[in-house]
Amino acid sequence: MGAVLGLCSAAQLACCCGSAACSLCCSACPSCANSTSTRLMYTVMLLLVMVTACITLAPGLESELKKVPFCKNSTHYIPGDFKVDCDKAVGYLAVYRICFAACLFFVLMALITLGVKSSKDPRAGIQNGFWGIKYMLVIGGIIGAFFIPEGSFASTWMVFGMIGGFCFIVIQLILIIDFAHSWAERWVSNYEETQSRGWYAALLLAMLTAYALALIGIVLLYVYYTKSSGCELSKFFISINLILVVIASGISILPSVQEHQPRSGLLQSAVVSLYVMYLTWSALSNASSECNSISGAESSFDKQSIIGLVIWVCSVLYSSIRTASSSSKLTMSDQILAKEGSGEGADGGESGRGQETKVFDNEGDGVAYSWTFFHVVFALATLYIMMTLTNWYNPSSQLSKENVASMWIKITSSWLCVGLYIWTLVAPALLPDREFN
Template sequence: MCTPCCISQLACCCGSAACSLCCGCCPKIKQSTGTRSMYALYFLLVTVICVIMMSPTVEQVIRDNIPFYTEMCDTLSAGENCSTLVGYAAVYKVCFGMACFFFLFSIFTFRVRVSTGCRAAVHNGFWLFKFIVLLGCCAGAFFLPNQEMFLEVWRYVGAVGGFIFLLIQLMLLVEFAHRWNKNWSSGINYSRKWHVALGLVTLLLFTVAVGALVFMSWFYTHPEACTLNKIFLAVNSSLCLIVSLLAISPFIQRHQPNSGLLQPAVISVYVMYLTFSALSSKPNEMVEHDGVNATVCVFPFNSGSESDNNIVTGVGTVILFGCLLYSCLTSTTRRSSAALRVCRTAMPENERARCCFCCPADDGDDYDDDERKGGGQNVKYDERDGTVYSYAYFHFIFFLGSLYVMMTVTNWFHYDNAKIEKLLDGSWSVFWIKMASCWVCLVLYMWTLVAPMVCPKRFEA
């Protein structure tokens, strides 16, 4: 069993064969899923390297435990204690290499429609050679001339790309809310349980949103300070109320009969989350109380000890990049790319209401004849009749995700003293980016409500 698996892995690394696990008891995997997972693994690997580069703690551990550390730095001409291989400048260069890798593949796979051509073969295989190319791109960035000019220009390119990545995620969130409501509403004609489920989930989401508002009003406001917090809490909660009333207004429902309260409930929860994240990212405010300066409007469940801060930062970092990786993968489906064209695609006639509606329905064994069987996991070649997702768009999303990683790890425009241990510390740039994301999300949702009246030909019933 081991020999066939080793041969298949060698064919995967050096040829166009699909990759799979060596465990035969694992469930079947589609070729398209395996390919995207491998690119996600590359993306995650470089992201971890960037996190290490931004951590003085890890740098100190490496310096204390690697023999001949100083001599190795001198040999690599990396400066004293390898100073050029750490910090925000090193992260910019590594992410530049990863962004170039995905951008070049986006151009290389442009307009690939079938999986039988040479470009599709390169996209789906030859993983060892592509890994070497990725390492070459990341390493080559350290040898670019005019480093200061490069960092200055690349910083603004990263800011634009990172914001576009955020915008795409917000558009897909709005589409997700509409699709959820439409899928479950379609089940009301067949069973009353979908009507009950729709009402319970809507009530639960609005309860969470109101609870979050009460929580932030209690802990993130102060009678003598935090005026900005009070203003934004009032503005964002009012906008959530407005979109909720707009969604069930008669003139909207004439054009969109499926419009209901589930969509604004989803949007309200996400807006409250972004508001909480923005207020948590705002620099601390101080007020004088009984002659002593006290910090106000901060997260209440943080003792302030170094160990607690490290735990909070570690958990926050894992959640952040887990969500980032999920966003990159889910943004590359056919349905997601269609959603970005600002038109509403109709639900397939044979699609039924399902609890896990966002997961693709079981497509049966249409590709059983094309399975690769051997000493490991079975692979279903699901792209026999054509590609199931846009290769170029897939790589472009990862290109934007690389820029978002770069800006997030280096704390956006507060990069000089950025450390991964202070990823969740406050800064005005992060605060305004997250607050702007709230408003963009609400505007996008409002547009999806009124657009069928303004541009009826672009929308399907």
Template structure:
């Protein structure tokens, strides 16, 4: 009974078949979705490797518990602890390989609209050869010659390329957040005329979002300000809180409601929560400030987790890393849907009259439900690209290329990479502080543009 399933998995790894699970109790999956998930798993794997490379704890555990670790490192000519395989330079080289991998597929899939072509077949299958290619690209970075200072020059140039790509990806991420907020409100509002429970759900979620945002302001006002110090924190918290309040009032103003009837408080609620999260993250990333209390220099405006308890610091770091990867993965996977791509081109994302309200709408239905469905003894696969591609393959790989650069810069603490460790991901750094604070303002400006733009250019935003 397992023969068809085994053949299916072999075809998935080495051939052109879409990936599926062996278990037939799993829900059916679309070919386009399975392809994106597989690339995301590759991305996750390399990201985990980068995090391990920046962790001296893992390095010490390998040295202490892995047999022949020291002998292997000596054989590689890298001392007893394989210093070449750890630190920011190793992360740069691995991410360089991953970026090259996705950029190669970006070039391979340029101007590809036919899902039955040879290039589309390579994109949707051959996962084992592609995994081998990814490993080869990542390993190849370690063979960059060191003679004549070439390696240091490469790292310096690649750092600035990574910074530019990371900023672009961050901008895309913020644009997708704004698009997500609008789409959530539009989708749930479409169900109000059929079932009043959707109106109750909208009101409940909106109230919850604003409660979280107000609670976050109070929380940061309590722990990240001081009566005699932390003036910058007070000013920035006041500015961000005021801007969130202003865009919330603007979203329900009559002039906006006239052009955008679906505009409500749900969108500014989502934006406000995210802005407060970025503000909290920025305050946590700010270098510690001291103030003289009773003749003693005391660290102020620091959350108790950062007061010295190492276990608490690790918990905060893990949570921050999980949030980081979730944001990166969501941006990579959703930036290539039809709706999101239209939003990124600054066009009105027209919703069909038959929009169906759903609790889970994040990835939506870009295709109909009557696509060809095949089963190989395991999970059912819906081949939803028989007539053509439903998302841009080249743009998909380009977003992952930018995501690789963003992960590289984030894991190495942007421009404060010397002696940086993954355990200190949330330690103070002025560059990270201002990057996150600027992200707050960019997010608010982007949302404000979506409200004001239809008034300035009504013809461009006609449905």
């Protein structure tokens, strides 16, 4: 992970040890807001932690470590007193220790930035700078975590991981449903204001496309993850989720729902249906090999596993950034994300010479996102990564495709997603005295 100093975003490459992330930047770098570059740097940190955790689970790593001279039970023994138990550097316990250090770092940052209102706060330098020190702190924490006595560490930390991972899933689902509502409301509003057939056609096309993809997904799930005889659990998962999305779509167009939410419609239901089918596919991909025609009996870390892992990594990073950046919707605050070009430094203000400063401060009047909530979400994302890689409540040291625990977590998430969406539809009708935004 020491190579992270070479992977820093170009806009902050020269700011690794400074207190301000926007003071010493190269003139050749593209201009960007301080809030954007800071989130990018934390995302790189989370990505590197994730990659490191994956490496410790890589097949064959344990046998390769036996060739290292200073490891215990080494096949290339060199006489000496310095011996290290390299078995602790691999497996699910290694993932636990790596994520433990990373999670503590984000919790610490959440506490440090608690109550920060703008970049004029003295703590803003800690949030937006000192990148070299931060990365060294994380690396040192990871190394130190390997010296924690095994004892009850794994069982205790697994409980925290399950709670934190579940919270991340819930937050992720809430933001996905909010995305569906926001998208539909924005397009419906544009149509109502302009009465343009283009917006109406776009609404119709988006809805039909999402439903068509969901329907194709259902057919493919039946083809590749079920058999004429057997695989009853897979058939149940696909069928029950199909029924649930049909029910949700029906509820979205009920007269009582339309009365309280005139802009509610099938576009939101189509988006949610497509996402539920994705969760169903993700769950069934972890089912037993007998009911998985794609993976068959293979369990090695092949190209398909790598591609699936890359897609999962991208989705986790995207969800983390989007969820943390949309904190105002979860914390019920009136804070609106600052515009990228606003704030001090964008026009040659206090931070001065906007034409020379490539990373400008756009948070002088107010933070663009809740810094504390941002770090809380990243801490929860770290726990979610840890639990997903290690088979949740049945820890495993292999990145196997057949993962019953992960399958149940994902299928439960799909049911929870439909339940939350239906609640957003019926809540205004059931509780008319409350205001729902």
